[in-house]
Amino acid sequence: MYLGIDLGTSEVKVVLLDNRNHLVATAGTALTVSRPHPRWSEQDPAMWWSATQQAIEQLRAGHPAQFAEVRAIGLSGQMHGAVVLDASDRVLRPAILWNDMRSADECAELTERAPDLHAIAGNLAMPGFTAPKLLWLQKHEPNVFKAIRMVLLPKDWLRLQLTGEKASEPSDAAGTLWLDVAKRDWSDELLAATGLNRSHMPRLVEGDAVSGTLLPALAQQWGLSPNVVVAGGGGDNAASAVGIGATVPGDGFISLGTSGVMFVVNDQFRPNPASAVHAFCHALPGRWHQMSVVLSAASCLRWLCKLTSTDEATLLPEVAALSATMLDQSPVFLPYLSGERTPHNDPYAQGVFHGMTLATDRAMLGYAVLEGVAFALKDGLDALSAAGTQVDTLSLMGGGARSPYWAQLIADVLNTRIVTHQGGESGGALGAARLGWLCSGGDEAEICRKPPVRAEYLPQSARADVLAHRLDFYRTIYKQRPLAHLVQG
Numbered sequence: 001m002y003l004g005i006d007l008g009t010s011e012v013k014v015v016l017l018d019n020r021n022h023l024v025a026t027a028g029t030a031l032t033v034s035r036p037h038p039r040w041s042e043q044d045p046a047m048w049w050s051a052t053q054q055a056i057e058q059l060r061a062g063h064p065a066q067f068a069e070v071r072a073i074g075l076s077g078q079m080h081g082a083v084v085l086d087a088s089d090r091v092l093r094p095a096i097l098w099n100d101m102r103s104a105d106e107c108a109e110l111t112e113r114a115p116d117l118h119a120i121a122g123n124l125a126m127p128g129f130t131a132p133k134l135l136w137l138q139k140h141e142p143n144v145f146k147a148i149r150m151v152l153l154p155k156d157w158l159r160l161q162l163t164g165e166k167a168s169e170p171s172d173a174a175g176t177l178w179l180d181v182a183k184r185d186w187s188d189e190l191l192a193a194t195g196l197n198r199s200h201m202p203r204l205v206e207g208d209a210v211s212g213t214l215l216p217a218l219a220q221q222w223g224l225s226p227n228v229v230v231a232g233g234g235g236d237n238a239a240s241a242v243g244i245g246a247t248v249p250g251d252g253f254i255s256l257g258t259s260g261v262m263f264v265v266n267d268q269f270r271p272n273p274a275s276a277v278h279a280f281c282h283a284l285p286g287r288w289h290q291m292s293v294v295l296s297a298a299s300c301l302r303w304l305c306k307l308t309s310t311d312e313a314t315l316l317p318e319v320a321a322l323s324a325t326m327l328d329q330s331p332v333f334l335p336y337l338s339g340e341r342t343p344h345n346d347p348y349a350q351g352v353f354h355g356m357t358l359a360t361d362r363a364m365l366g367y368a369v370l371e372g373v374a375f376a377l378k379d380g381l382d383a384l385s386a387a388g389t390q391v392d393t394l395s396l397m398g399g400g401a402r403s404p405y406w407a408q409l410i411a412d413v414l415n416t417r418i419v420t421h422q423g424g425e426s427g428g429a430l431g432a433a434r435l436g437w438l439c440s441g442g443d444e445a446e447i448c449r450k451p452p453v454r455a456e457y458l459p460q461s462a463r464a465d466v467l468a469h470r471l472d473f474y475r476t477i478y479k480q481r482p483l484a485h486l487v488q489g
Contacts, residue, residue: 001069002440003059004433005052006236007077007155009033009043009097009258012051014059016066017433021449024066026429027058034094039101039339039347042094045083048154049161056222068223073162073214074436075233076240076428077155079175082133085150092144095154096133098175099259099295099338101347103132110135110177114193121190122174122181122271122279127339127347128295131177134194151200155233162230163212166202169232170281171239173204181288182269184281205232207239207283208438231439234283236428237261237291242283243431244395244421245450249287252391254410254418255427256400260297260373262380264389265289272387276345283435284444290389292342292380296351298400300335300369308362312403318363319370320405328466330364331355332474333372340376343383344478354477370406371467374413375474381414393417395450396457397427404455411457413467421451 001024004015010031016024029051034042060067080098085091096102107125110132111117117125125132130151138145152160153176156168170184178194178201180187186201205211214228233239237255241263244253252264266288271279278291296303305311322330336349353368384391394416396407401420411418434447 001066001071002433002437003070003073004429004431004436005073005075005158006239006427006429006432007048007052007075007158008236008428009078009099012048012055013429014052014055015429015433016059016063016070017430017437018066019437021447023430025059025063027055027062029054029058033097037102041097041100043097044094045091045154045157048158052158060222070224070228072229072231072436072440074231074239074432074434074439075155075159076236076432077153077158077172077233079153079172079235079237080128080130081154082130083152083154083157084137084144084148085152086147087149089150089160092147093141098128100133101127101339103127103136104347106132106135106139110193114190116189117177117193118271118273120180120187121177122269122273123177124273124276124345125177126341126345128341129175129177131190131194134196138195145195148200150202151196152202156202159211159230162214162218164215165212167205167211167232168202169205169207169211169234169283171207171283172235174280175235179281181271181279181281206285207232207234207435208285208444210439229436229440231435233432233435234428235280237263238280238283238289239428239431239435240397241265241289241431242434242448243427243429244397245448246395247284247287247444247448250391253395253397254377255398256298256373256396256406257398257427258297258299260294260377262292262377262384262394263289264291264384264391266389270387275383275386276342277383277387283431290384290387292383294335294342294373294376294380295340296335296337297373298398300337300351300373301366301400303337304365304369308365310362315362315366316403316405319366322363322367324463326364327367327463329359330371331360331368332470332477333368334474334477335369335372335376342380349478349481352477370409371413371470372474374410375471377410378413378471381416391416393419396420404457407455408457408460411459412463413471415459417459418457420454422454
């Protein structure tokens with residue numbers, strides 16, 4: 001058995017995978033995000049560990065015999081978060097998360113300090129990345145900054161609790177802006193630009209390599225062998241790619257979680273920061289990937305449900321029942337509730353419902369949200385295309401993949417074949433388990449197979465002209481964005 005642990009933003013998910021590549025069991029524990037100030041997003045790492053322990057206990061209680069057979073653990077996690085530790089490995093402050101927008105000014109400062117940033121890191125400086133967060137701490141919390149002896153990414157802080165080891169791997173490290181992405185190693189130049197050096201960074205191993213073994217006391221507590229190894233793992237999207245079998249150049253997927261990600265595998269480092277496309281390392285050696293990111297995706301649907309006192313199970317059938325006329329009369333929605341990355345790199349972008357009337361009801365708002373996220377994904381696909389990446393099929397995964405209606409809408413908007421897979425909702429946790437299996441001696445070709453296709457969605461032409469018109473209008477609304485300028489000013 002192989003255990004996968006995925007530290008998400010809204011949940012810690014754990015899975016058990018057997019040596020026939022069958023998903024045996026899953027469990028999860030919810031997380032909350034603290035927003036002490038506008039545009040801030042933080043979590044207490046102690047909550048991550050507590051949630052991990054709870055999820056493990058659920059898994060162990062439901063499948064005690066299988067859990068006892070775990071031989072390796074893999075890790076996946078939300079990227080870019082800054083966990084800062086002192087000389088005694090104590091957490092100095094709450095972790096600043098990937099969707100925290102406070103460090104916009106520091107992004108410009110970092111770009112000035114490191115003229116070769118784009119060539120080395122392959123990405124624009126954006127507030128979500130880790131390095132600008134450290135510049136913000138240096139400026140606004142100098143006592144915290146002076147006490148920092150180690151900076152860890154979220155999943156790597158979990159690794160410290162599991163193994164006592166400070167280690168990371170290239171796919172997650174590529175999202176810090178401290179990595180030389182082509183060399184898959186820390187960049188002394190980029191570290192120096194934020195007042196840090198290699199001593200502040202964990203050692204690097206590949207995602208399918210051993211990073212350590214389970215601490216003896218923890219192994220005893222969980223009823224596991226003290227010889228259980230922990231893989232390097234991967235950032236959530238790279239681990240999800242391993243889980244979905246996206247391992248060779250041209251493979252790609254869309255993940256509809258808190259954020260929306262479009263991920264395509266490359267055989268070499270192909271940066272194109274001008275389009276706000278991310279170029280990162282894959283979790284598997286010798287591979288890279290390009291990625292477009294929508295900061296708010298399925299989280300927009302959760303936000304609307306909370307706002308209208310309903311849930312997704314109630315709202316989605318109401319949306320599916322709308323007539324074509326009501327769809328065409330629905331508002332246009334910009335899903336920029338947390339700013340936006342691809343293609344705008346605009347932390348001040350705001351969400352908008354445009355075109356509401358007295359006839360607008362909850363279902364029409366629901367459709368607008370689904371459509372708006374699909375339009376944002378289309379912007380991302382166009383940015384990838386401009387960077388030289390072409391795809392003919394994309395796998396759909398994450399919580400949003402549970403809606404056939406949304407999957408078909410995405411296929412129509414992207415004019416691309418969309419498929420969902422059995423077990424695809426397990427995402428990064430499944431990929432983490434597979435990476436654990438690989439680090440214990442498994443064969444990549446056997447382990448990283450694509451899961452069976454559950455459903456296929458081919459682009460339909462019935463509303464193509466209407467969707468194209470609404471997409472044009474969607475883009476026009478962003479270009480005006482008067483409220484964003486007021487906030488920025």
